[in-house]
Amino acid sequence: MGIETAKEVLRIESEAIAAMIDRIGPEFEEAERIILAAKGRVIVTGLGKSGIIGRKIAATLSSIGIPSFFLHPVEGAHGDIGMIMRGDAAIVISKSGATDELTVILNHMKRLELPVIAMTAGVSSNIAGIADVTLDISVEREACPYDIVPTSSTTVTLALGDALAISLFKKKNLSEEDFAAFHPGGSIGRKLIFKVSDLMTAKDDLPLVDAAADMHEVINVMSEKKLGVAIVTENGRLHGVITDGDLRRLLQRLERPLEVNASEALVKSSRDDAPRKKPLTIAPDVFVARAASIMEKHIVTALVVTDPDGRPVGLIRWIDLSLAGVV
Numbered sequence: 001m002g003i004e005t006a007k008e009v010l011r012i013e014s015e016a017i018a019a020m021i022d023r024i025g026p027e028f029e030e031a032e033r034i035i036l037a038a039k040g041r042v043i044v045t046g047l048g049k050s051g052i053i054g055r056k057i058a059a060t061l062s063s064i065g066i067p068s069f070f071l072h073p074v075e076g077a078h079g080d081i082g083m084i085m086r087g088d089a090a091i092v093i094s095k096s097g098a099t100d101e102l103t104v105i106l107n108h109m110k111r112l113e114l115p116v117i118a119m120t121a122g123v124s125s126n127i128a129g130i131a132d133v134t135l136d137i138s139v140e141r142e143a144c145p146y147d148i149v150p151t152s153s154t155t156v157t158l159a160l161g162d163a164l165a166i167s168l169f170k171k172k173n174l175s176e177e178d179f180a181a182f183h184p185g186g187s188i189g190r191k192l193i194f195k196v197s198d199l200m201t202a203k204d205d206l207p208l209v210d211a212a213a214d215m216h217e218v219i220n221v222m223s224e225k226k227l228g229v230a231i232v233t234e235n236g237r238l239h240g241v242i243t244d245g246d247l248r249r250l251l252q253r254l255e256r257p258l259e260v261n262a263s264e265a266l267v268k269s270s271r272d273d274a275p276r277k278k279p280l281t282i283a284p285d286v287f288v289a290r291a292a293s294i295m296e297k298h299i300v301t302a303l304v305v306t307d308p309d310g311r312p313v314g315l316i317r318w319i320d321l322s323l324a325g326v327v
Contacts, residue, residue, distance in 0.1 A: 046093030097125025
């Protein structure tokens with residue numbers, strides 16, 4: 001029963017998000033315009049589960065360089081309302097659109113002439129009427145058996161907040177360097193502060209062998225450099241990579257595995273005797289976030305670092321990323 005319930009919840013919530021796609025219209029772009037035009041901060045407010053989602057939306061906006069903070073409506077009514085200033089913009093979240101606790105803070109916002117974006121399923125509600133633009137977060141039903149517990153509605157609100165943030169991210173033309181500046185600490189910051197050249201093995205520590213080298217030399221280089229691979233070059237450019245796994249396959253398939261050269265070994269040691277694919281590479285001047293993404297996608301533990309001419313200049317490994325606290 002547990003597995004089937006989990007699948008049903010995920011199906012209901014995914015369908016709720018999919019249904020929202022067709023509802024995205026001009027009001028979404030108007031919400032973007034309001035946020036981008038704000039001279040102050042973006043104030044996000046909401047009560048209960050809506051407030052929890054609001055905190056996440058505010059944090060995401062701040063992470064892309066849009067100064068934002070969450071203001072609890074009850075605390076706002078008891079003094080924190082003074083944090084609101086002219087020039088700010090507001091995102092008010094309420095599933096029903098009839099949350100009484102939001103009245104005081106909304107009235108204050110309107111006195112200061114703040115533009116208000118409402119996220120609500122109550123598109124004809126009081127909050128929607130006060131707002132300058134309304135984003136519809138209605139769902140067919142919640143994922144709980146009695147259609148009561150906020151589940152689908154909070155998921156949809158969170159997804160809409162993410163859509164808004166990423167669309168603004170693109171409109172602001174933020175670079176990886178800009179994003180890194182907003183995340184100086186933690187693994188995100190390290191992924192976007194370190195470049196491949198900062199963490200890669202390079203120069204004399206690189207296990208390079210020529211394509212014509214015999215397997216004795218290949219094994220000696222692999223043993224000496226202790227990186228578990230040999231980078232094979234031909235005329236100075238990357239030709240392939242021989243791994244510990246390749247050596248095992250050579251021993252299994254050939255009677256005299258040490259009598260072939262590095263180039264031949266690449267052909268004869270491919271997985272399942274399939275044509276060997278070109279090695280995955282990365283440039284030295286990109287952020288290590290990209291290296292981590294490539295390794296995760298292709299389930300590999302190392303990438304050869306090459307210059308624009310295809311010459312190996314380094315090797316970046318998963319363990320290098322791990323030791324640096326990137327993954």
